[in-house]
Amino acid sequence: MELSKETLIKIDEVIPKYPEKRSAALMVIHLVQDELGSISDESCSWIADKLSLQPINIKELITFYPMLRETPWGKTHVRVCRTLPCALRGSYGTCKILEDKLGVKEGHVREDGEYSIEFMECLADCGEGPVVMVGEETYENIEGKNADKFAKLLVEKELNSSKEFSSYEDGLVVSPPVSKKTSKK
Amino acid sequence: MIKKSTPKERRIILKHADDPNYSNKIDCYLKKGGYSVLKKAFKMKPEDIGEEILKSGVRGRGGAGFPAGMKWKFLDRKSGKPIYLICNADESEPGTFKDRQIMYKDPHQLIEGMMIAAFAIQAKQSFIYIRAEFFEGARILERAIEEAKEKNLCGDNILGSSFSCDLVVHRGAGAYICGEETGLIESLEGKRPNPRIKPPYFPAVLGLYQCPTIVNNVETLCNVKHILEMGGDEFAKIGKPNNTGTRIWCVSGHVKKPGYYEFECGALTLGEMIYDVCGGLLPGRSLKAVIPGGSSSKILRADERFTGKLKDGTEFDWGIDDIPLDFDGPASAGSMSGSGGIIIMDDTVDMVEAMANINAFYAHESCGQCTPCREGSLWMRKITKRMCSGHAREEDADLLLSVANQIEGRTICAFGEAASWPTQSFIAKFRDEFELKAKNDHSKPTLQLI
Numbered sequence: 001m002e003l004s005k006e007t008l009i010k011i012d013e014v015i016p017k018y019p020e021k022r023s024a025a026l027m028v029i030h031l032v033q034d035e036l037g038s039i040s041d042e043s044c045s046w047i048a049d050k051l052s053l054q055p056i057n058i059k060e061l062i063t064f065y066p067m068l069r070e071t072p073w074g075k076t077h078v079r080v081c082r083t084l085p086c087a088l089r090g091s092y093g094t095c096k097i098l099e100d101k102l103g104v105k106e107g108h109v110r111e112d113g114e115y116s117i118e119f120m121e122c123l124a125d126c127g128e129g130p131v132v133m134v135g136e137e138t139y140e141n142i143e144g145k146n147a148d149k150f151a152k153l154l155v156e157k158e159l160n161s162s163k164e165f166s167s168y169e170d171g172l173v174v175s176p177p178v179s180k181k182t183s184k185k
Numbered sequence: 186m187i188k189k190s191t192p193k194e195r196r197i198i199l200k201h202a203d204d205p206n207y208s209n210k211i212d213c214y215l216k217k218g219g220y221s222v223l224k225k226a227f228k229m230k231p232e233d234i235g236e237e238i239l240k241s242g243v244r245g246r247g248g249a250g251f252p253a254g255m256k257w258k259f260l261d262r263k264s265g266k267p268i269y270l271i272c273n274a275d276e277s278e279p280g281t282f283k284d285r286q287i288m289y290k291d292p293h294q295l296i297e298g299m300m301i302a303a304f305a306i307q308a309k310q311s312f313i314y315i316r317a318e319f320f321e322g323a324r325i326l327e328r329a330i331e332e333a334k335e336k337n338l339c340g341d342n343i344l345g346s347s348f349s350c351d352l353v354v355h356r357g358a359g360a361y362i363c364g365e366e367t368g369l370i371e372s373l374e375g376k377r378p379n380p381r382i383k384p385p386y387f388p389a390v391l392g393l394y395q396c397p398t399i400v401n402n403v404e405t406l407c408n409v410k411h412i413l414e415m416g417g418d419e420f421a422k423i424g425k426p427n428n429t430g431t432r433i434w435c436v437s438g439h440v441k442k443p444g445y446y447e448f449e450c451g452a453l454t455l456g457e458m459i460y461d462v463c464g465g466l467l468p469g470r471s472l473k474a475v476i477p478g479g480s481s482s483k484i485l486r487a488d489e490r491f492t493g494k495l496k497d498g499t500e501f502d503w504g505i506d507d508i509p510l511d512f513d514g515p516a517s518a519g520s521m522s523g524s525g526g527i528i529i530m531d532d533t534v535d536m537v538e539a540m541a542n543i544n545a546f547y548a549h550e551s552c553g554q555c556t557p558c559r560e561g562s563l564w565m566r567k568i569t570k571r572m573c574s575g576h577a578r579e580e581d582a583d584l585l586l587s588v589a590n591q592i593e594g595r596t597i598c599a600f601g602e603a604a605s606w607p608t609q610s611f612i613a614k615f616r617d618e619f620e621l622k623a624k625n626d627h628s629k630p631t632l633q634l635i
Contacts, residue, residue, distance in 0.1 A: 022375035065358030085437035
C-alpha cells in the first residue's frame with residue numbers, strides 16, 4: 001500500500017488531535033479511502049498499526065459504516081437519496097433515469113469503472129428533493145425531464161460547466177470559494 | 186371570510202444565513218457583532234451561564250426535546266475527570282435539514298455557541314461530530330475554526346484568559362445510529378457506534394472515555410449564544426412557557442414551497458405552515474397525512490380529530506390544521522415535534538408504499554446490537570415490500586403490528602421506538618389501505634416509493 005506524502009502528513013496531523021489514538025480511526029480511514037478508493041486488508045493492518053490497534057478493530061468499522069468501502073466505487077460516484085421525502089418528490093424515477101443513462105445499476109460499478117450509483121438513505125436536504133450527489137457536490141430537485149438533462153450532462157462530462165445545474169455548495173456565499181470542485185483521484 | 190395575514194418568520198438563528206451579502210467567513214460574522222457574546226461570557230462565572238440556560242427553558246433541538254440547562258446540571262463536576270463537549274451534527278433524521286444551513290452558511294455562530302458552552306461547563310476539549318455526507322460542511326467548519334483560533338476566540342487561552350478548549354471536527358461515515366448520543370460517543374472513541382446500556386442515563390455522568398460529557402445539537406448550541414446575549418428570562422419570553430425560543434421547521438414532501446422556516450414556538454399552526462407559509466399543496470391534490478417530526482414520529486391523518494387536555498388543563502379539539510407548531514402541540518396530538526422535520530403527503534401516496542419506504546430505512550440503519558430491533562426491522566421491511574409487490578396477505582397488518590410491538594421498549598436505545606412508531610401509527614390510521622392490498626389492489630401506484 002502506498003500513500004502520498006500529503007496524505008501521510010495529514011494522517012500524522014490528525015492523530016494527536018484526539019486524547020486517545022483510537023478515536024482517530026474514522027478520520028484516518030477517511031484519509032486513506034479518499035486516496036485509494038477503498039480499504040484493503042493491507043490498509044486495515046497499516047491503519048491498525050498506526051493507531052496501536054489490531055486489524056480487526058479497523059475491519060469492524062469498514063464493515064459497519066455504509067460509507068466505508070472494501071472495494072472502490074467508480075471514478076464518478078453518484079449518490080441518489082432514496083428516503084421518504086425525496087421519494088415523495090420522485091427519487092425512484094430519478095434513480096432509474098441515472099441507471100439507464102450511466103449504464104449501471106444502483107449498488108454497482110460500471111464495468112469500465114467510470115460510474116457507480118448508490119441509492120442511499122437520507123442526505124439531509126429534504127426540502128429540495130430529489131437530491132443527487134456527484135462526488136462531493138449536492139444537486140437539488142433532480143426529477144423527471146430535469147433528471148434526463150442532468151444525466152446527459154453528467155455522461156458528457158459537462159455538468160461542472162453547465163449553467164443549468166449549480167450545486168448547493170456552489171450556491172453558498174463564499175469569496176473566494178472554500179475549495180474548488182473536488183475530482184476523485 | 187377575512188383572510189388572516191401570513192404568519193411572519195422570526196429568524197434568530199438563521200438571521201444571516203440567506204443574506205446574499207453574508208458569507209461564512211469570520212470577517213462577516215465579526216461585522217455583525219459576532220463573538221461579542223463570547224466576550225460577555227468570559228466575564229461571567231461559568232455556573233452563572235448555566236443558570237441563564239436553565240432560566241431560558243430551552244429544550245434540545247435534536248429530537249428528544251430535553252431541557253438543555255437540565256442536561257448541563259447533571260454534569261458530574263466532582264469526579265476530577267476532564268469534561269468534554271460534543272456537538273451532535275450528525276443530522277440524519279429523514280425530513281430534517283436545518284443544521285446543514287447553520288454549518289454551511291453561518292459556522293461561526295455554532296463555534297461561538299460552543300465556546301460559550303465549553304466555558305460554562307469547563308470542558309477540556311470539544312468536538313463537532315458531523316455526518317460524512319457533509320463533505321464541504323466539514324471543510325467550512327475546519328476553516329472557520331482556524332479563523333477563530335487566529336483571533337484567539339477558540340483553542341488556547343481564549344481571549345487571553347487561562348481557559349483553553351480545542352475544537353475538533355470529526356466526520357462520521359454514513360450511519361444514522363451515530364445521532365444517538367451514546368452511539369455517537371462510541372463512534373468518537375473509534376468503535377462501532379453501538380449505543381450504550383443505560384444507566385447511566387446521561388453521558389453527563391459517564392460519557393466520552395468514561396468522562397463527564399455534554400452532547401448537544403447544533404441548533405441548541407447556537408441558542409446558547411442567543412440566550413446569553415438576551416438573558417435567560419428574555420429568551421423565555423419568546424414562544425410559550427415550556428416551548429421557549431424559535432424553532433427551525435423543515436418542510437418536505439407535497440407542498441408548493443418546501444423549505445426551512447424559523448418561527449417562534451407556537452407562533453403558527455400546522456395548517457398555517459402548509460397553506461400560508463409553504464403555499465399549499467400541489468395543484469389538484471388534497472392532504473392525506475403529515476409526519477410532523479422526522480420519519481420516526483407517528484403519522485397524523487388529515488381527517489382525524491385530536492382531543493384531550495393540555496398540561497395547563499385547557500381542553501382542545503383540533504383538526505390537523507389546528508395543531509400548534511411547538512414542542513407540546515404535536516405531542517398532544519399523539520405524535521412529537523422531534524427534530525422539526527415535517528413531511529407532507531397528499532392523495533397520490535399509497536400508504537403501504539410509504540410504510541415500506543420508511544421500513545427500508547430503519548432496517549438499513551439498525552445497528553444490529555439488540556435482537557428485537559435487528560430482526561424486527563428486517564421483517565417489517567420484508568413484509569411491507571412483499572405487500573407492495575402484489576403478494577399482500579390478509580393477516581399482514583396484524584403481523585406488522587405484532588413485530589413492531591415486540592420491538593418497542595425492548596432495546597438498548599430509542600432506535601427501537603423510532604423503528605416501531607411509524608408501523609404502529611400507519612396501521613392504526615390507515616389499516617384500510619393495508620387490508621385493501623390483500624383483497625384486490627394489485628395495481629401499481631402512480632408514485633413509486635419502494
